[in-house]
Amino acid sequence: MTSGSMGSSPRRPDGWAKVTGTFAFSSDLSMPGMLWGATVRSPHPRARIVGIDVSGALALEGVRAALTHLDVPGAPCYGLELRDQPVLAATEVRYEGEPVAVVAADDPDLARRAAEAVLVTYAPLTPIVDAEAAARGEGEAVHAGRPNLLRHVPVRRGDPNVEAPVVVTGEYEVGMQDQAFLGPESGVAYPADDGGVDLHVATQWLHVDRDQIASCLGLEPERVRLTLAGVGGAFGGREDISMQIHACLLALRTGRPVKMVYRREESFRGHVHRHPARLWYEHGATRDGRLVYVRARIVLDGGAYASSSMAVAANAATLGVGPYRVPNVRMDSYVVYTNNPPCGAMRGFGAVQACFGYESQMDRLAHACGLDPVELRRRNAMTTGDLMPTGQVVEGPAPVAELLRMVAERPAAPRTTAFGASGGHTTRGEGVVRGVGYGVGIKNVCFSEGFDDFSTARVRLELRDGRPVVTVHTAAAEVGQGLVTVQGQIARSELGVPDVVVAPADTAVGSAGSSSASRQTYVTGGAVQAACQAVRRQVEATTGEPYDPTALPRLLARTGAVEETVRWHHRPTKGLDPQTGQGDAHVQFAFAAHRATVEVDVELGTVRVVEIVTAQDVGRAVHPQAILGQIHGGTVQGLGLALMEEIQVTDGGIRNPSFTDYLIPTIMDVPQMRVELLELADPHSPYGLRGVGEPPAISSAPAVVAAVRAATGVELSRVPIRPHDVVWGAGR
Amino acid sequence: MTFHSPTRWADALAVRAEHPQAVPIAGGTDAMVELNSGRRRPDRLLDLSRIAEVSGWDTDGGTVRAGAGITHTAIVAQLAESAPALAQAASTVGSPQIRNRATLGGNIATASPAGDTLPTLLACGAAVELHSVGGARTVALADFVTGPKRTQLAPDELIAAVLFPAATGPQHFSKVGVRAAMIIAVCSFAVALFPDRRSVGTGIGAAAPTPRAAVEAQDFAAEVLPWDSLGHLDPAVAGYFGDLVAKAADPIDDVRGTAQYRRHALAVIARRALIWAWDDLRGAVPCG
Structure with missing residues (x-):
């Protein structure tokens, strides 16, 4: 086998540079003659714009442009699903931090001062912030002429009026989590001789950025060229446009390169967050704990603009009863407009909120039936051939019971106290109790509901200095997950050539789709595999000989360079019936289970996690070390949601837009983690692999909360858990 | 922006007297946050990080005199016996990188209600030694901090040291x-x-x-x-x-x-x- 092939863990090319601090992130880009852009943002969550006066900014020496909505040459609005978001607000602002004008100046501080010198006159309006009222159709419209209800996804299965001897109900709340990537939104745009523009930017999907930029600039898409710059984390927060169009507008207006880098506070207002949610669940079961029905209502606050809210609502609906067999389901998922910060994609994408609801319910049901929480879950665990509430047959492996068994059978966590090693010297054991909790989750992999989801790969095989070299070119965004390494591994495995170059991702090749939905190894991996196979076939067809890696110097001397570009689609999906929510909407399902052991200081309400055990089916471990990294990182992101991560919003305003007060777990908060993998091949996916990135972020939060409940006996119905919730109960 | 970087304490006091609007900066773990965020745009900075005279500590056995420039890392390593609570507090500040830079004088000068070293110094009855070109004065810490992020520091003064009794019992x-x-x-x-x-x-x-x-x-x-x-x-x-x-x-x-x-x-x-x-x-x- 060629060294660095599938199943090994070759070093990632960016690893050394990132560890030593020499990696160039998008915020490190520089060009000669470069200007700096800055954004004028609304201080109000909702206001009418009475006037915008940029003359004060332009009067400053060294300020080269100050643009408003009047300077947007093409479509005034953009958006992933609905084009509802203005490039620059014209008549009304709908969230705190909405861009109203942009400026370009000779240095970054001058640009900031110029932004402060733009005079915007607002007539503030009372912000619409009650998502539940919006879901009921009450209140003023956030967007005039459009209902605040963005989407309602019903799912109906079985008998809507069925009864059960054991019934548990619960009401749950999920706070607004942030992706909290470290690299702020940033990039450099520069004008091109053809009247177009080039943009180097950190993003998750080059082509969908390009299409939105081109539309708003009034340019043909071919004249807008994007190259992926170093991405400092994404987690969904870079699916939407941030500074892309603004930088291009400024570059085209000034005729010079323009760099934009958000400050940290600006970043918190400059990207979408995870939808906060309210969830109502009723579970009915037999006395021996077998689910008879689930009735649920989920309200997701989409904030001011649609972003990917409609797809998030569909995920919450279709995955909202969890990885369980439920014969009767009545589910209603709603997502609404408000004047709260816009929400969109974040790792887990609707499945995270639902999982906190249904896993909390499964613990309640276990208690009501007098069953162990693992046993209750095992009795209801779905398996291959079972039906989703949408009527879709679960075709691939669905080892839910097996994953639960794997985490449950691990030895108990070590007795070492988690409060001893770190923290604020608050206890020597006083008040500390320990608890164990479980969570299991389900996630769809790839885009759903009939979306034309594909990736494009160009693979070239040629001789360089007599040695065969493979070049892989895709537009797939390496966002830190290790996709560049995976593309090289696939090419080595398929072509038997050790020398593989992965070209920089740009729009000179066709779309790869988004680095989201745990899909890139599946879809771009599938495209690279298909392109490599096409190259092999072409070598064989041209030479009339079987493909043989050891004979490549001779074969390629006859063929010359061989290049193939393949657009690869996964199996098509279907839309959901708008009345019943029935339909084969998803491509693949992924599962993970967690067991968390926590210590709680019940007097202070503080929590430390002692250990998390997790098990996940990855289908095929393409790069085992990267998989471990995904599982560690996702699990910790869930721990963060359980215990500390929340954007606090009052009357539409963010109260903690900084890493001082938006808390993400530090290494001192990260417990011992034990990871177990299953590799059960999916017959439909390339190499049998299964998307890995999201499942670890879904069930870890419910497991941590369950452990805190087990330790304290306190009903905790909200994440993140706040110390006062533990001390005095969750307030419900 | 003008950046003053004296290596002698007397020179720092002279700059302070001449340019009272110059923002003193030692470890920079508070000041740089203000600068980077744009909340402050000072014309001058007065760097105190190169002045060895105020970065150490000494004791006569009864009283400890800790220089304003002592870092949190040095406090943890060197003052755990004479000021155990202060050393514990210093160990809870930020990250190792921040503790390597951040100084005791800076924590006092910032005078945040949440400044971690301050409760421990109050518990010891600490005083601050303030210097200017005109002389020196010593003020009880409890009096020095007058409000959230407000102190009695005069425009021509710098914090030179903190004085507190060495521990005679547990803290x-x-x-x-x-x-x-x-x-x-x-x-x-x-x-x-x-x-x-x-x-x-x-x-x-x-x-x-x-x-x-x-x-x-x-x-x-x-x-x-x-x-x-x-x-x-x-x-x-x-x-x-x-x-x-x-x-x-x-x-x-x-x-x-x-x-x-x-x-x-x-x-x-x-x-x-x-x-x-x-x-x-x-x-x-x-x-x-």
């Missing part, structure tokens, strides 16, 4: 936060026992406009602790001490916690800290 510092590191205190508390003079010092952090002592609590403890017998501390006494500490606080609701929780948590950590300190004292006395 403890506790800090409540939902994260195990890199956390601004939701509330904090320091207690210092001085068995030689049978006194108890306290300091409350992040639960009032300034760090403050819990005077009633410390007087109560000094009065009722069984100094002669070194007997067991009655849990009810520790509990009442905690309640008095909570009563001395004047907390607010903010993104880090509610006023009600802060009071509650203060009572808990104050009770625990007094018990630990007393148990340490009893354990430190040789048997029989």
